[in-house]
Amino acid sequence: MVQDTKKYIIKTARGLFSEYSYPGVSMNDIAQKLNITKAALYYHFTGKAEIYKKVLDEVFGNISAHTAEALSEKTDSEKLRVFIKNYLDFGLKEKNFTKALMLKLSPTDPQIKKHTIKLRKQMTTSIQPLVASVIENKKMSCKIDSYLATSMLTGMMDGLILEYSFLNKRINTEKMSNQIIMMLFQKVEV
Amino acid sequence: MVQDTKKYIIKTARGLFSEYSYPGVSMNDIAQKLNITKAALYYHFTGKAEIYKKVLDEVFGNISAHTAEALSEKTDSEKLRVFIKNYLDFGLKEKNFTKALMLKLSPTDPQIKKHTIKLRKQMTTSIQPLVASVIENKKMSCKIDSYLATSMLTGMMDGLILEYSFLNKRINTEKMSNQIIMMLFQKVEV
DNA sequence: TCAGTTACTTACCGAGCGGTAAGTAACCTG
DNA sequence: CAGGTTACTTACCGCTCGGTAAGTAACTGA
Numbered sequence: 001m002v003q004d005t006k007k008y009i010i011k012t013a014r015g016l017f018s019e020y021s022y023p024g025v026s027m028n029d030i031a032q033k034l035n036i037t038k039a040a041l042y043y044h045f046t047g048k049a050e051i052y053k054k055v056l057d058e059v060f061g062n063i064s065a066h067t068a069e070a071l072s073e074k075t076d077s078e079k080l081r082v083f084i085k086n087y088l089d090f091g092l093k094e095k096n097f098t099k100a101l102m103l104k105l106s107p108t109d110p111q112i113k114k115h116t117i118k119l120r121k122q123m124t125t126s127i128q129p130l131v132a133s134v135i136e137n138k139k140m141s142c143k144i145d146s147y148l149a150t151s152m153l154t155g156m157m158d159g160l161i162l163e164y165s166f167l168n169k170r171i172n173t174e175k176m177s178n179q180i181i182m183m184l185f186q187k188v189e190v
Numbered sequence: 191m192v193q194d195t196k197k198y199i200i201k202t203a204r205g206l207f208s209e210y211s212y213p214g215v216s217m218n219d220i221a222q223k224l225n226i227t228k229a230a231l232y233y234h235f236t237g238k239a240e241i242y243k244k245v246l247d248e249v250f251g252n253i254s255a256h257t258a259e260a261l262s263e264k265t266d267s268e269k270l271r272v273f274i275k276n277y278l279d280f281g282l283k284e285k286n287f288t289k290a291l292m293l294k295l296s297p298t299d300p301q302i303k304k305h306t307i308k309l310r311k312q313m314t315t316s317i318q319p320l321v322a323s324v325i326e327n328k329k330m331s332c333k334i335d336s337y338l339a340t341s342m343l344t345g346m347m348d349g350l351i352l353e354y355s356f357l358n359k360r361i362n363t364e365k366m367s368n369q370i371i372m373m374l375f376q377k378v379e380v
Numbered sequence: 381t382c383a384g385t386t387a388c389t390t391a392c393c394g395a396g397c398g399g400t401a402a403g404t405a406a407c408c409t410g
Numbered sequence: 411c412a413g414g415t416t417a418c419t420t421a422c423c424g425c426t427c428g429g430t431a432a433g434t435a436a437c438t439g440a
Contacts, residue, residue: 005387023213026426026427026428027427027428027429028426028427028428036387036388036389037388037389037390038428038429039388039389039390039391039429039430039431040387040388040389042428042429042430043386043387043388044387047428047429048428048429117356117357144369144372144373148366148369149373151350151353151354152346152350152369152370152373154349154353155346155347155348155349155350155352155353156342156345156346156349156350157349158345158348158349158352158353159344159345159346159347159348159349159350159352160341160342160345160346160349162345162348162349163341163344163345163348164341166307167307176338179334179338179342180342182334183334183339183342183373183374184373184374195417216396216397216398217397217398217399218396218397218398226417226418226419227418227419227420228398228399229399229400229401229418229419229420229421230417230418230419232398232399232400233416233417233418234417237398237399238398238399381440382439382440383438383439383440384437384438384439384440385436385437385438385439386435386436386437386438387434387435387436387437388433388434388435388436389432389433389434389435390431390432390433390434391430391431391432391433392429392430392431392432393428393429393430393431394427394428394429395426395427395428396425396426396427397424397425397426397427398423398424398425399422399423399424400421400422400423401420401421401422401423402419402420402421402422403418403419403420403421404417404418404419404420405416405417405418405419406415406416406417406418407414407415407416407417408413408414408415408416409412409413409414409415410411410412410413410414
């Protein structure tokens with residue numbers, strides 16, 4: 001059962017990367033947690049970078065799924081609300097990981113950085129139209145570029161996730177997502 | 191001239207930490223850039239952590255100065271605008287540094303993390319009253335906690351800084367600061 | 381039964397890390 | 411001019427890192 005072992009390695013690695021970030025996790029750490037030797041990891045993968053990339057793919061797969069779920073809501077503002085909530089929930093759960101590392105950060109390996117940028121761009125592209133339509137429908141007092149607004153939204157969410165997990169604060173994502181929408185798009189939803 | 195050498199070391203270390211982050215810079219890197227040996231650094235400082243802390247103090251000193259400058263403006267909204275612009279300018283200039291690392295991130299050394307939290311809290315505390323008054327005066331459609339709003343503001347700025355420097359995008363901080371105010375506080379300033 | 385593959389382990393490598401002990405030139409002071 | 415201090419350098423330490431070569435049980439198919 002090669003695939004099972006591989007999947008189990010990825011799963012374990014993901015947990016560690018999520019908790020301690022890429023440079024904070026060694027091949028030995030991963031092997032120890034699996035009760036195997038480091039060399040065994042090199043039987044299944046070409047190296048640390050490959051494992052990390054596979055983890056990244058999985059994480060972005062989850063984000064895509066959450067985004068798709070949000071986009072299946074009825075109204076635009078509801079789509080946005082669910083997207084924000086899902087993103088916050090996910091980011092806070094995957095601590096050091098979705099949080100900061102994969103999104104941006106210490107790109108020691110240029111290939112990993114490239115891969116990350118590609119995946120992240122996919123996500124941004126998928127929600128930008130939504131942000132654009134929300135901005136237009138909500139009659140802002142002044143025109144705002146939808147790309148910038150999307151950056152502000154994702155930037156703000158990332159920033160908040162970083163802030164709260166850094167300070168180990170509790171966060172009510174339900175309330176928070178409503179307040180973000182209220183602040184950014186002037187739409188109040190009790 | 192002990193002090194001169196020390197200051198020069200700090201200055202050089204700051205540049206490197208800013209560019210490559212704490213774990214990305216070794217004592218050898220710092221020494222090499224100064225054309226001295228690694229051991230010489232240990233003559234002046236107890237270790238890497240001490241150098242980093244000194245750098246952190248300097249950086250936060252700069253931020254405090256910028257904040258004070260902003261707070262000396264006449265109107266609240268102008269204070270806020272200048273603060274945001276200064277913060278963005280500074281964050282983008284000090285790349286990997288103010289950007290992410292010192293703000294939050296891989297706190298291998300718990301002492302450094304503690305130090306960072308303390309310094310960061312100082313900054314937040316100094317602008318929260320400003321945010322509070324801006325919120326109140328701008329008659330939002332719904333009450334928002336000033337602490338949360340401050341977190342959203344700083345989180346958003348950090349997020350944007352991260353985003354733009356990660357993707358190596360140019361950024362017009364003048365325009366950006368106006369748009370942030372517009373989005374967050376419904377105040378337009380051409 | 382026996383060769384071949386699979387899924388590992390044991391034992392190692394060289395490089396780089398933070399940090400230190402000992403030595404040494406240059407200077408200042410009595 | 412001796413003695414001590416200052417500001418270093420040379421040479422090392424132990425450790426961990428990512429990665430590899432070689433060996434080995436367990437299973438598989440002819």
